[in-house]
Amino acid sequence: MEARPTKMLKFPEVMEDLGVSQNQLQNLVELGIFNPIYLGKGWKFSQKEILDFQRDYAGLDVSNYEKAKSCKEIVESQKRLLQGGIS
Numbered sequence: 001m002e003a004r005p006t007k008m009l010k011f012p013e014v015m016e017d018l019g020v021s022q023n024q025l026q027n028l029v030e031l032g033i034f035n036p037i038y039l040g041k042g043w044k045f046s047q048k049e050i051l052d053f054q055r056d057y058a059g060l061d062v063s064n065y066e067k068a069k070s071c072k073e074i075v076e077s078q079k080r081l082l083q084g085g086i087s
Helices: 011-018 022-030 047-056 066-083
Strands: 009-010 038-039 042-046
Touching: 009 011, 009 047, 011 022, 011 042, 011 047, 022 066, 042 047, 047 066
Parallel strands: none
Antiparallel strands: 009 042, 038 042
């Protein structure tokens, strides 16, 4: 089967792929870590966004809302440093 990098993933697919509950995924959406797009009959996630999340949050604990919020700040700070900005 040919890979389709433009295929959008539904909530259940992302939950299964990441091994998270609906509440955990919803927390990541509410925090702006994921930004799904309403397309067709529901919210969908780009595969690139999922892969970026896995890369950016590797080694961090996003298991609940507060931890994910702290990790988001860490990741955003790292990105600013890489871009030459001030943290």
